[in-house]
Amino acid sequence: MTVYLDIGVVYIQSWLTRTTKLRGRRGGSAMISEATAPDVVDGVIDGMRDKVVRNDEAGDIDGVVALKLLVDDDDVGRQVEQIVVGHLRGKLPTATLRAGQYIGENYAAARLNRAKWENTWSPAVSDWPPGKPCEWCYSWPATPNDADEENSRLCGECALRKAKAIDAEEGKPAPRQEKELLSRLDTATRVPNMMKDLAKLSGDGTHVALIYADGNAIGKFIGDLHRMRREKRARELLERVTKVIDESTWQALVAAVGEIWDGDTAPPMIPHLVGGDDVLVSVPADQAWAFVRTLQSEFSRVIRHATEGTGVTPPSLSAGIVFHHYIKPLHVMHDLVSTLLRSAKTEYHGAEAAIAWQDATRDGEEPIDRTPFRHAKLETETPKLAELAALPNAARQRLAELLRSHELGTKPVEQHLRRLGLAGKVATFREDPILLADALGMVRWWRR
Numbered sequence: 001m002t003v004y005l006d007i008g009v010v011y012i013q014s015w016l017t018r019t020t021k022l023r024g025r026r027g028g029s030a031m032i033s034e035a036t037a038p039d040v041v042d043g044v045i046d047g048m049r050d051k052v053v054r055n056d057e058a059g060d061i062d063g064v065v066a067l068k069l070l071v072d073d074d075d076v077g078r079q080v081e082q083i084v085v086g087h088l089r090g091k092l093p094t095a096t097l098r099a100g101q102y103i104g105e106n107y108a109a110a111r112l113n114r115a116k117w118e119n120t121w122s123p124a125v126s127d128w129p130p131g132k133p134c135e136w137c138y139s140w141p142a143t144p145n146d147a148d149e150e151n152s153r154l155c156g157e158c159a160l161r162k163a164k165a166i167d168a169e170e171g172k173p174a175p176r177q178e179k180e181l182l183s184r185l186d187t188a189t190r191v192p193n194m195m196k197d198l199a200k201l202s203g204d205g206t207h208v209a210l211i212y213a214d215g216n217a218i219g220k221f222i223g224d225l226h227r228m229r230r231e232k233r234a235r236e237l238l239e240r241v242t243k244v245i246d247e248s249t250w251q252a253l254v255a256a257v258g259e260i261w262d263g264d265t266a267p268p269m270i271p272h273l274v275g276g277d278d279v280l281v282s283v284p285a286d287q288a289w290a291f292v293r294t295l296q297s298e299f300s301r302v303i304r305h306a307t308e309g310t311g312v313t314p315p316s317l318s319a320g321i322v323f324h325h326y327i328k329p330l331h332v333m334h335d336l337v338s339t340l341l342r343s344a345k346t347e348y349h350g351a352e353a354a355i356a357w358q359d360a361t362r363d364g365e366e367p368i369d370r371t372p373f374r375h376a377k378l379e380t381e382t383p384k385l386a387e388l389a390a391l392p393n394a395a396r397q398r399l400a401e402l403l404r405s406h407e408l409g410t411k412p413v414e415q416h417l418r419r420l421g422l423a424g425k426v427a428t429f430r431e432d433p434i435l436l437a438d439a440l441g442m443v444r445w446w447r448r
């Protein structure tokens with residue numbers, strides 16, 4: 001049995017996207033990468049090498065310090081916890097941290113067990129007199145000397161985020177997911193620095209899509225492998241499952257970027273968070289459907305291959321997509337996309353790759369009641385959607401207008417469909433989960 005100690009940031013996406021600005025997220029990513037980089041962690045535990053080492057079964061995941069204790073002694077566990085939490089708190093003042101100790105024959109098995117102990121470390125509550133709040137995060141008071149170019153007052157942490165983001169823009173140490181992405185794409189061209197620059201790569205020049213994807217029923221998958229561990233293939237996969245999931249996610253992401261990128265210019269994507277089975281990225285609005293379609297199918301393909309011969313059903317990836325004007329605050333869009341992702345997973349009980357989407361410009365920023373659909377449905381309907389997308393703008397707009405006041409099947413709508421030569425072709429859009437009005441909303445951002 002091995003004793004594992006995981007110490008990391010909880011609610012990492014919320015912490016990262018807490019600020020209204022992309023710079024706040026990017027600087028936050030760089031801060032997390034730096035605080036949890038392997039060589040930095042080695043330095044932090046340097047004085048205790050005989051008692052604790054880095055856990056290389058976990059892979060490098062941003063925001064998590066994964067350790068292995070060489071002695072089964074709770075006092076040592078607590079001592080290491082104090083040192084690492086102290087280090088992280090100094091680097092990430094307002095992040096919520098969690099430490100837990102797990103025991104098992106390997107890391108995956110240990111994480112299936114209940115923690116031997118677990119502690120949550122909330123950020124210190126500021127005891128400064130109430131003053132002007134920071135205009136990036138609205139969580140902490142602004143300090144007298146920190147501000148951004150637009151003279152928005154910042155707290156100490158957001159000032160640090162700003163400085164790190166500017167470093168990244170100038171090509172100095174970047175968030176780990178950016179470095180990893182560029183190295184996997186084998187390009188030296190950096191990702192766009194600003195949401196505005198990303199939006200310029202979309203047909204309309206102003207809209208981007210925030211995509212949040214994560215694995216369905218990952219806990220069940222690891223549990224199934226554990227139950228099958230008497231079989232050699234299942235046991236072997238279980239021992240490296242965290243890395244296999246991370247690698248499948250990365251391969252899917254690289255394939256999805258390849259789908260929307262010519263290979264010469266800057267990759268048309270801003271990665272906010274990539275790690276484990278999580279993907280949070282922005283792409284030009286009219287590339288989102290092609291991107292998500294590839295991301296999901298590639299993840300399934302890669303992990304199915306890795307799972308072959310184990311007798312266990314591989315997991316899939318579900319996704320939420322929010323189309324929005326680039327100027328919208330990232331944290332508001334993040335809340336919306338998180339809600340969408342949850343609804344996609346709930347609708348199909350995490351048993352299948354599914355998608356939920358919303359156009360914040362057309363549908364508003366509060367979640368609307370649109371039925372999520374399966375990835376398989378998107379694959380099947382892609383030719384029909386492409387046909388709708390190929391219609392002249394005016395014809396599509398007229399059809400959308402008619403559908404706002406008339407049901408499908410009523411005379412004015414059917415006449416217009418006949419005029420467009422679509423009368424018999426939209427049969428699949430006559431019922432849930434993709435109604436004709438939704439299909440028109442989808443192809444508003446179809447690649448042309």
Ligand SMILES: [Zn+2]
Pocket residue numbers: 134135136137138139140154155156157158159
């Ligand atoms: Zn702040």
